[in-house]
Amino acid sequence: MLIANGIEDEDKWLAEGIAGIQHSAFYLHRALDSNNLREALKYSAQLLSELRTSRLSPHKYYELYMRAFDELRRLEMFFKDENRHGCPVVDLYELVQHAGNILPRLYLLCTVGSIYIKSKETPAKDVLKDLVEMCRGVQHPIRGLFLRSYLAQISRDKLPDIASDYEGEGDTFMDAVEFVLQNFAEMNKLWVRMQHQGSLREKEKLDKERNELRDLVGKNLHVLSQIEGVDLDIYRDTVLPKVLEQVVNCKDELAQYYLMDCIIQVFPDEYHLQTLETLLGAFPQLQSAVDIKTVLSRLMERLSNYAASSPEVLPDFLQVEAFTKLSNAIGKVIEAQVDMPIVGAITLYVSLLTFTLHVHPDRLDYVDQVLGACVKKLSGKAKLQDSRATKQVVALLSTPLEKYNNIVTALTLSNYPRVMDHLDAATNKVMAIVIIQSIMKNNTCVSTSDKVEVLFELIKGLIKDMDGTSTDELDEEDFKEEQNSVARLMHMLYNDDPEEMLNIMNTVWKYIMAGGSKRLPFTVPPLVFSALKLVRRLHGQDGDVAGEEVPATPKKIFQLLNQIIEALSVVPAPELALRLYLQCAEAANDCDLEPVTYEFFTQAFVLYEEEVADSKAQVTAIHLIIGTLQRMNVFGVENRDTLTHKATGYSAKLLKKPDQCRAVYACSHLFWVDDQDGIKDGERVLLCLKRSLRIANAAQQMVNVTRGSSGPVTLFVEILNKYLYFFEKGSPQITTAAIQGLIELIKTEMQSDSSTSNPASDAFFASTLRYIQFQKQKGGAMGEKYDPIKL
Amino acid sequence: MVLVLALGDLHIPHRAADLPPKFKSMLVPGKIQHVICTGNLCVKEVHDYLKTVCPDLHIALGEYDEETRYPETKTLTIGQFKLGVGHGHQVIPWGDLDSLAMLQRQLDVDILVTGHTHQFTAYKHEAGVVINPGSATGSYSSINYDVNPSFVLMDIDGLRVVVYVYELIDGEVKVDKIDFKKTTASST
Numbered sequence: 005m006l007i008a009n010g011i012e013d014e015d016k017w018l019a020e021g022i023a024g025i026q027h028s029a030f031y032l033h034r035a036l037d038s039n040n041l042r043e044a045l046k047y048s049a050q051l052l053s054e055l056r057t058s059r060l061s062p063h064k065y066y067e068l069y070m071r072a073f074d075e076l077r078r079l080e081m082f083f084k085d086e087n088r089h090g091c092p093v094v095d096l097y098e099l100v101q102h103a104g105n106i107l108p109r110l111y112l113l114c115t116v117g118s119i120y121i122k123s124k125e126t127p128a129k130d131v132l133k134d135l136v137e138m139c140r141g142v143q144h145p146i147r148g149l150f151l152r153s154y155l156a157q158i159s160r161d162k163l164p165d166i167a168s169d170y171e172g173e174g175d176t177f178m179d180a181v182e183f184v185l186q187n188f189a190e191m192n193k194l195w196v197r198m199q200h201q202g203s204l205r206e207k208e209k210l211d212k213e214r215n216e217l218r219d220l221v222g223k224n225l226h227v228l229s230q231i232e233g234v235d236l237d238i239y240r241d242t243v244l245p246k247v248l249e250q251v252v253n254c255k256d257e258l259a260q261y262y263l264m265d266c267i268i269q270v271f272p273d274e275y276h277l278q279t280l281e282t283l284l285g286a287f288p289q290l291q292s293a294v295d296i297k298t299v300l301s302r303l304m305e306r307l308s309n310y311a312a313s314s315p316e317v318l319p320d321f322l323q324v325e326a327f328t329k330l331s332n333a334i335g336k337v338i339e340a341q342v343d344m345p346i347v348g349a350i351t352l353y354v355s356l357l358t359f360t361l362h363v364h365p366d367r368l369d370y371v372d373q374v375l376g377a378c379v380k381k382l383s384g385k386a387k388l389q390d391s392r393a394t395k396q397v398v399a400l401l402s403t404p405l406e407k408y409n410n411i412v413t414a415l416t417l418s419n420y421p422r423v424m425d426h427l428d429a430a431t432n433k434v435m436a437i438v439i440i441q442s443i444m445k446n447n448t449c450v451s452t453s454d455k456v457e458v459l460f461e462l463i464k465g466l467i468k469d470m471d472g473t474s475t476d477e478l479d480e481e482d483f484k485e486e487q488n489s490v491a492r493l494m495h496m497l498y499n500d501d502p503e504e505m506l507n508i509m510n511t512v513w514k515y516i517m518a519g520g521s522k523r524l525p526f527t528v529p530p531l532v533f534s535a536l537k538l539v540r541r542l543h544g545q546d547g548d549v550a551g552e553e554v555p556a557t558p559k560k561i562f563q564l565l566n567q568i569i570e571a572l573s574v575v576p577a578p579e580l581a582l583r584l585y586l587q588c589a590e591a592a593n594d595c596d597l598e599p600v601t602y603e604f605f606t607q608a609f610v611l612y613e614e615e616v617a618d619s620k621a622q623v624t625a626i627h628l629i630i631g632t633l634q635r636m637n638v639f640g641v642e643n644r645d646t647l648t649h650k651a652t653g654y655s656a657k658l659l660k661k662p663d664q665c666r667a668v669y670a671c672s673h674l675f676w677v678d679d680q681d682g683i684k685d686g687e688r689v690l691l692c693l694k695r696s697l698r699i700a701n702a703a704q705q706m707v708n709v710t711r712g713s714s715g716p717v718t719l720f721v722e723i724l725n726k727y728l729y730f731f732e733k734g735s736p737q738i739t740t741a742a743i744q745g746l747i748e749l750i751k752t753e754m755q756s757d758s759s760t761s762n763p764a765s766d767a768f769f770a771s772t773l774r775y776i777q778f779q780k781q782k783g784g785a786m787g788e789k790y791d792p793i794k795l
Numbered sequence: 796m797v798l799v800l801a802l803g804d805l806h807i808p809h810r811a812a813d814l815p816p817k818f819k820s821m822l823v824p825g826k827i828q829h830v831i832c833t834g835n836l837c838v839k840e841v842h843d844y845l846k847t848v849c850p851d852l853h854i855a856l857g858e859y860d861e862e863t864r865y866p867e868t869k870t871l872t873i874g875q876f877k878l879g880v881g882h883g884h885q886v887i888p889w890g891d892l893d894s895l896a897m898l899q900r901q902l903d904v905d906i907l908v909t910g911h912t913h914q915f916t917a918y919k920h921e922a923g924v925v926i927n928p929g930s931a932t933g934s935y936s937s938i939n940y941d942v943n944p945s946f947v948l949m950d951i952d953g954l955r956v957v958v959y960v961y962e963l964i965d966g967e968v969k970v971d972k973i974d975f976k977k978t979t980a981s982s983t
Binding site: 491493529530583587624768779 | 807
């Protein structure tokens with residue numbers, strides 16, 4: 005209620021003030037129109053008296069001030085034209101000092117002073133000095149600040165700068181500098197004094213008001229930066245020391261924070277670089293409550309951008325030892341501010357790291373140093389809990405990755421893994437994913453087992469359960485994504501040299517084998533295929549040097565592969581393992597290693613027998629076994645017989661009859677390989693086909709019995725097609741009579757009363773007959789072959 | 796003019812990290828009307844990616860696919876053509892044209908698309924065309940030693956289909972094309 009009243013009252017007072025100004029302005033204008041100097045002075049003083057109020061907040065006072073300002077411009081034009089009022093400016097300067105109250109008196113004096121300087125009847129510096137001193141008469145903070153702001157505004161274009169109109173005998177830019185510095189110092193004092201005005205309860209309101217006025221003070225620094233005469237030397241020797249003196253001595257945290265930041269933003273980066281020591285030296289002298297880290301961060305940001313946009317100044321950075329100075333300054337600040345929360349310290353390090361990467365990207369020792377300082381700060385404390393702090397640490401670790409685009413560089417930073425150790429498990433994983441993404445995006449190849457070791461240490465959060473966590477807690481989708489990332493990563497680990505590649509694979513295996521049963525199904529396959537690729541490479545090379553003990557041979561790799569695939573039994577993942585064993589068998593076959601190949605087939609069969617229970621999975625598995633076995637050429641007769649016998653046996657034992665039928669006729673291909681030296685055992689082919697036919701018959705009968713109708717003739721048509729296949733290959737055991745018989749059988753089945761028409765099998769049979777017709781019409785040897793078959 | 800993308804055997808992430816960037820930049824969403832995939836993606840992320848290339852996606856089950864509910868074979872009609880897709884590990888001997896022809900007759904399709912061998916082939920025979928788009932990532936195959944990343948784009952126009960094969964050889968994308976014409980319109 006009170007506050008609302010307060011605001012209402014302020015609005016009322018402002019309105020009153022404005023009305024007062026308007027009232028006086030009416031008479032002032034009349035006076036100006038009739039060139040009446042006396043009246044003009046009288047009414048302008050009256051007008052300016054409205055600014056004597058202490059009731060308004062800065063925001064409202066500004067509104068009042070602006071009205072007065074407009075009127076003073078009119079007045080100034082009047083003063084300037086001596087013809088209108090007949091009073092020489094020297095006398096005018098004297099005359100206005102007769103005004104009754106000090107505030108109007110000084111506004112008028114400044115206004116006349118402006119004209120006085122313009123007239124050049126006296127050196128600018130004399131007038132300026134006079135004005136800046138006289139303004140001391142107003143010690144009320146708000147009134148004084150606006151008055152001095154007025155002085156600054158009107159003197160702006162009349163400062164004796166190099167090549168300005170006002171430079172002359174005894175009038176140099178140093179005088180301008182002196183003037184502005186003095187005005188600045190006085191304004192700062194007034195501004196700081198505001199904080200003692202209110203009670204403690206009103207502190208928040210007071211701070212807000214103070215912030216509204218800060219640009220009035222800061223403007224002076226801006227003016228200083230614009231003075232042409234102020235070069236690096238003047239800045240370093242005069243301007244900066246004087247400004248810093250003000251800042252430090254005022255002992256006010258609001259002012260110190262704003263002004264330090266102002267200095268940094270307003271003056272050129274080149275100056276900051278050259279005065280770095282002085283500037284940084286001020287920080288420890290500031291009040292402890294000042295948010296130094298933000299100011300420091302902004303300084304480093306500016307310097308980083310400076311380096312980035314002007315590469316030619318990079319040697320200067322080295323020359324002034326910018327990195328060392330900044331690093332020391334940060335260290336001192338962190339040490340001094342014991343209560344600084346950890347996020348503050350890390351943010352500082354992130355800024356310093358960004359700076360280092362921009363300015364000294366080749367100095368990996370600097371980068372490592374920054375990380376090391378961070379490790380020191382994090383040591384001795386529990387793992388980070390504060391989410392903002394962890395975000396900053398992730399930023400700290402991600403920045404070098406983005407800069408170097410090459411994980412290998414980051415891997416050489418000894419402190420990098422140490423920083424990661426201080427992250428909690430979840431953030432560790434986040435960082436690990438960032439690292440993997442960086443590698444994938446940049447297509448980086450990690451080429452030695454040492455580097456792989458360092459890398460896997462960094463991403464260990466993904467590879468195994470860290471203390472205190474377990475994979476059960478994780479969302480399944482997230483877990484899959486994580487592990488697939490690791491799988492993808494493995495394709496980036498590569499070396500042309502087989503020995504080193506084997507070392508890499510051993511290192512990878514060492515890490516992933518500790519991953520636990522949930523991770524192995526994701527991580528084992530890529531490793532297996534890496535190994536198979538290596539086998540192929542070795543096999544493709546010229547033969548081994550006789551007698552030399554080479555560490556990397558296909559045999560050794562197959563031994564490793566055996567170990568790796570075996571580990572899947574703990575998951576358990578028998579179907580995957582079976583597929584991988586078959587892949588290895590094929591590779592071993594290509595290397596002419598019969599015992600190794602046989603061993604892999606054995607493992608596959610054992611898994612089939614003991615672990616693959618699901619009937620659908622069995623069908624797929626047996627087809628994979630048959631398909632692989634069909635391609636094997638390394639086996640002697642005995643081994644081959646054993647394996648084919650097993651395959652056909654299991655085929656016939658599948659649960660569903662149609663599956664049995666199909667698997668058995670697939671086995672027929674085991675006995676016929678189209679190669680030059682391939683087996684071509686027509687007898688056993690026929691045995692298979694006949695067996696599958698019997699099974700098809702049995703299947704038909706079963707359907708008859710259980711459903712009262714005959715099933716689709718599809719199986720028979722499939723078998724017919726197989727007959728045609730071997731017939732064309734020239735197997736003598738496949739006769740045209742047999743084919744003819746099969747065709748008739750199918751036709752009979754299809755036409756029988758109990759048959760249900762099945763469009764798919766009808767179409768299949770039709771296209772088969774069409775094919776036969778096509779072959780017959782081919783003419784030549786094929787046509788002759790097919791001739792006996794009648795459709 | 797209907798564009799049909801045929802690809803498969805990516806084996807991500809078991810045998811390859813990702814599609815070649817040059818392929819990815821060619822497979823722009825919205826240009827292709829149908830996608831036929833021979834299987835062995837192997838993970839959901841690849842499925843989702845293919846879906847963004849074209850929502851009409853048909854996938855056959857490969858022996859390493861994570862999603863086991865894909866069908867073993869699938870048939871669909873596009874314009875005047877009947878197409879069939881299967882992974883191909885079920886057809887023994889692997890890659891054998893005559894055995895694949897049998898599958899084609901069984902599915903009663905004009906164009907049969909299968910994979911497994913990671914080797915691009917396109918054969919015309921009595922029943923129609925048998926196409927193998929190869930491996931889109933050029934991943935390891937026990938059957939084929941010399942694998943280049945490849946995929947196929949079919950342009951179906953009336954009774955004619957032009958089969959474009961894109962192969963990545965030594966870092967460059969090479970294109971080849973084969974024309975096929977149907978003799979009669981398919982019966983309804």
